[in-house]
Amino acid sequence: MATETKDIKATTALEDHKGYRELVLQHENDSTLTTLNLGPTHPATHGIFQNILKMDGEIIKSAVPTIGYIHRAFEKIAERRPFYQITPLTDRMNYCSAPINNMGYHMTVEKLLGITIPKRAQYIRVIMMELARISDHLICNSVIGVDSGALTGFLYVMQEREKIYDIYEEVCGARLTTNMGRIGGMERDLSPKAIHLIEEFLVRFPKVWGEFENMLTRNRIFIDRTEGVSPISAERALNYGFTGPNLRAAGVDYDVRVMNPYSSYEDFDFEIPVGTNGDIYDRFMVRNEEIWQSLKIIKQAVTNLPEGSYHADAPHYYLPPKQAVYTSMEALIYHFKIVMGETDAPKGEVYHSVEGGNGELGFYLISDGGRSPYRLHFRRPCFIYYQAYSELIVGSQLSDAILTLSSLNVIAGELDS
């Protein structure tokens, strides 16, 4: 399958900047081709994606993606809400790794406000973000398994995702859309139970993931299905704005955690795995290795968890403890002002990015000194790299196109914001 794909690719010479549009126009009136409407609600696409394919038998000749099916106007809504009410919006972007989005947003606002948060809070954030990364990559990799015919592994590792969600629940009370942390730190300290759950996870998960890995990484069928399928070169990937595991699979070692460390990532010892030719197998292997690296980071963070406060001393922005609200006048005033959104942020303009599950998740925030952002723009990695999808699947077979979609880990919520 792999060699066949390459030959066909070579014949459909794309002019780089024109991209899929040229192909579409070229095949528009070709009556020998079949039009296949893949999506928007197709069980194999794991989300609401529509692609109108022109097929020559099993071979895809052109693809027109339509996106926006779950567009919820987050950028517009954010212009009206006070800062703390925007966190729940970020949950709903990449809902496979919501804590990363939450904390990325919190760090952006902290950068605007000039708040430095204590080490302990930073380490707790690192733990939660790495757990989120594991759950994100876990979904992606097990779904690659599903789409290449191995359903069992998916159901098996899904139990572990539930364990991660148990940890979220202990830390913030929610499981999927977490709304975790606050501007200025975490809303509560890591409880002994949470630490226990994390330690339990660190013992049990490597075994489970090791079994899953053994099932696929050297599996002949899996390698035949994935190796050399929908590859992308490093230059093309950069040109398409790829970031995260998909870019690293193409051989570029760009990771925001290392290049622009935030939340004390510089304290931890971990490696950035890179692939060589950016095909599905490389993407799978990069994510696989990142899971092991994330475990390593969590281990270090739990072992070296510093003492101290779990939030910054920022009474204007960080909600006071509930007991204080009932007993002290000052706390009551702060509480009221924060909840009603009466605290004005300073004027400013910041960009902050974190390494999300799928790449550089950026927040560009302009504040005009009001209660809510003047403009908040999300750099959503899925939105940016999904435009390469048409180019990646042209010339391959339909079943490979499904596999390509899952290996890119396109999350509909993040794609459409």
Place this chain on the structure above:
Amino acid sequence: MELTNENVLGLLIDNFGEDHIRDAYDPDGIMTFFTDRDTIVPLIQYLYDEESLQIRFLTTMCGIHYPDQKEKELCVMYQLHSLRHNYRVRIKVYLSAADPVMPTLTHLYATANWMERETFDFYGIIFNGHPNLTRILNVEDMEYHPMLKQYPLEDQTREDKIDTFFGR
């Protein structure tokens, strides 16, 4: 050459002149400056080609609407990144609402394709030369560009939500 904001700004002013590289400031460590729409393509091409900079990654772009600024109502922000030197730069261009036209960057960056479509979709900024400038997230028959400030999020005529204490 060490890539500091001053050095890069000096280099750009030497090449493009002070008329085209204006009002540089540094809000968050990322150098930001204004240019005009005739300079933007050669400028970004220069940032790409210049060996000492190698700014070859378009991180993001977005539109901004300032309804109160006469003749400068719209703004397009480009943020670029040199992965080689880990140096970021932000470029802004003001446009008047009467003439919201920008040249496209799709010839240089494939990723600009959807970013420009998104900016068109939400702000109505037209990118000349774009291969397929259609709406991307909103429905095709929408008649306005929803991120413009004149379209409030909630229906302003609602009477059940008047809040006399906070006026919103």
